Amino acid sequence: MTSMDRLKQMAAIEAVKLIEADMVVGLGTGSTAAFAVEALGERVAKGLRIVGIPTSERTAAQAEALGIPLGSFAIHARIDLTIDGADEVEVGSLNLIKGLGGALLREKIVASASQKLVIIVDESKLVEHLGTKTAVPVEVVPFGWQATKLRLEDLGATVNLRVSQETTFITDGGHYILDCKFGSMADPKLLESQIAQTVGVVESGLFIGMTSQVIVAGASGIRVLVKKVYYPDNGISKAKE
DSSP states (O other): OOHHHHHHHHHHHHHHTTOOTTEEEEEOOSHHHHHHHHHHHHHHHTTOOEEEEESSHHHHHHHHHTTOOBOOTTTOOSEEEEEEOOSEEETTTOOEEOOTTSOHHHHHHHHHTEEEEEEEEEGGGEESSTTSSOOEEEEEOSTTHHHHHHHHHHTTOEEEEOEETTEEOOOTTSOEEEEEEOOSOSOHHHHHHHHHTSTTEEEESEEOSOOSEEEEEETTEEEEEOOEEEETTTTEEEEOO
């Protein structure tokens, strides 16, 4: 295990401590979320009763192998707690870029149905402004994707069709992903709205205003970030940690 993997595992183990008996738990996708599923599997093996809602076929396969009971939205329309990773976390707002793992649509559906969304990252994923390091994955329908690409470029992005092993990457929903490099974003909420209004777009990897808390693992240990709180009496926004 690399030093980065150890940090991811530390954050994952801390997040799994938040899961209580009889919860419906959203199971994220990606290398960091996989550590959380592993840690949850250990608790289930010791008798913890929960139901998991996976955000990808890959996560579902891992959970089943670990003996984690899985459910669906047909039975569980509301989720108590979701644990997932992120590709960028904007410090202060806790807005996110997600989707480098290719599961952004299902991840957003699960996140939006969750009472709490807990994000686990290593400290390298923290940024002052979204887009600093990472492109925004945008899931699009295959038909006419070239036209959709042009519309996203009109929004100021450098756009690339995602490929895997020299073939077009296909999501679990049967869609393509366009990776859109916007650079540092002044107004992620506005950009999310503009992308959503683009014909051919299914969903974007901008997760705005959805995060409950972020568990960050770093060289100095674990810290927990929550959103900035605005104090109207003095006009100061202060980040709680």
